[in-house]
Amino acid sequence: MKKILNLVFSRIAIVGILILLQIGIIISVIWKLSNYFIYFYIICVLISTVVVIHLVSKNENPSYKLAWAIPIMLFPLFGGFFYIIAGNNRLGKKFTRRLEEVYRRTVPFLKQDESIMEELEQQDKNIANQAKYINHFSCYPIYKNTKTKYFSPGESFFESLVEELEKAEHFIFMEYFIIDQGMMWDTVLEILERKAKQGVDVRVLYDDIGCLKTLPYKYEEKLRKKGIKCLVFNPLAPVVSIILNNRDHRKITVVDGHVGFMGGINLADEYINAVERFGHWKDAAIMLKGEAVWNLTMMFLQTWDFTSNEYEDYNLYKPNVYHPEPFESDGYVQPYADSPLDHETVGENVYLNLLHKAKDYVYICTPYLIVDNEMVTALSLAAKSGVDVRIMTPHIEDKWYVHILTRAYYEQLIKVGIKIYEYTPGFIHSKTFVSDDEVGVVGSINMDYRSLYLHFECGTWLYKTETIRDIKEDFLNMVEIATPITLEDCRRVKLVTRLMRSIIRLFAPLM
Secondary structure (H helix, E strand, C coil): CHHHHHHHCCHHHHHHHHHHHHHHHHHHHHHHHHHHCHHHHHHHHHHHHHHHHHHHHCCCCHHHHHHHHHHHHHCCCCHHHHHHHHHCCCCCHHHHHHHHHHHHHHHHHCCCCHHHHHHHHHHCHHHHHHHHHHHHHHCCCCECCEEEEEECCHHHHHHHHHHHHHHCCCEEEEEECCECCCHHHHHHHHHHHHHHHCCCEEEEEEECCCCCCCCCCCHHHHHHHCCCEEEEECCCCCCCCHHHHCCECCEEEEECCCEEEEECCCECHHHHCCCCCCEEEECCEEEEEECCHHHHHHHHHHHHHHHHCCCCCHHHHCCCCCCCCCCCCCCEEEEEEECCCCCCCHHHHHHHHHHHHCCCEEEEECCCECCCHHHHHHHHHHHHCCCEEEEEEECCCCCHHHHHHHHHCHHHHHHCCCEEEEECCEEECCCEEEECCCEEEEECCCECHHHHHHCEEEEEEEECCHHHHHHHHHHHHHHHHCEEECHHHHHCCCHHHHHHHHHHHHCHHHC
16 A cells, blocks of 8 residues: 555656646647637647648658657547647757757767877777778767777676776766665765865766666755755656656766776666666676777767756876876777767667678677667668578566567568567667677667667767777677577567567557
8 A cells, every 4th residue: 555655646656647737738729629629620630730741751760750750640539739839759849959068068078089080090990980980970089099898797897887986086976777775875875975075076966867766856956955056857746748858868987987887787776786677787887998988978978968058178187197007908989979969870770781881790699689670671781691590588578568569570580581589588688789799789778669769868989999899798698597589489479468568569669
């Protein structure tokens, strides 16, 4: 009973009810008017028709357009109005202007060392082109003079995170989609509070919807009382708005400007298997030490300045400010960010580039396999061309409807020669690509529409680093304990499940 009452009076329930009330009022007003005025009904149908024509003509993903066009035409009375209010995939003008101003101020601090790009061109023109694409469209340079370390599962990441936080002397920046009170966060919080008292500039940024179920309302005020600067990204408001879809899905920690972490691991106990939710939780992250950490620092400061509407002297946080000694070098490292603002699907295109250029193999880990036609085509073409394409997904799901949708793509991919495995011990949350013993990606970017089109994301593109071997080895070790999926498995499915897959797949871009 207590759990039910807590849910009923929780913030998510209250906000959800208010949003549903708004939707209900809109629908009821339109419905009543249509009963009395046939002309109003005709106007609504015309509006829905115009909206669909506008939607089809837009330069957006065809699957996304189809997912909206069908319900609008099925319910023309209020479908067009609802799309105008909540479906038009454009950020608000105020939101956009603030982001553009932040990017305008910060881009001059992200200069590419052209000698590194020339080096890459001499080694492999295709690789250089991939690095150029990331640099031109995400504005983040590629570096040498950076050491990398791969972590999987989350327990090994947590151990190193605590170790590096304890070494902090000047500043700690942490940006996470989810923070949950428990052993992991309590351990981190104790260090942050202690460091703040020592005069370290400690800042925490978390996503409001990501933490809606895990942190109490106004939790940022509690952190501020401990001396920790804290901001909440895109706070949830009880208003029907597309901006609610644009979440900060990044997971970034920066310590003193020369040590950084990023990947798929949030600050919650299931990520380090301190509690069990969906069997064994398998995740991945990467630690950077050196010049490439500057990209992570700038990602954090861009989001911080956007949220706070303030600006600072970015030169104070460069890698060599508190580490004047030369950095070790380990191949080429390029952390990059993706934003729904830039109208460029950098996250997806990095994956597509990697698939198009692969010669021998591509091994992929993703918790969700909800892919558009471009990704299906790239995966299929690589496999048809003789590339060994393997994909690892969860065996135990965190969201049943998403898992149904993930499995809906298996059959067509297996038919073209792609090997698909489910991580038998539990849930895999890693977002990794590795190819040809040379190229890899570790980040926060899932293979689904939300990550690729709506969220603020980040990844690290790697070339000839020692961690490439570690990512490959980790994948092959998982294959040994995973369940290989066959065509027979795909076809041995109840008719009801097949029907659900077809329906859910149609609306995949809206999930």
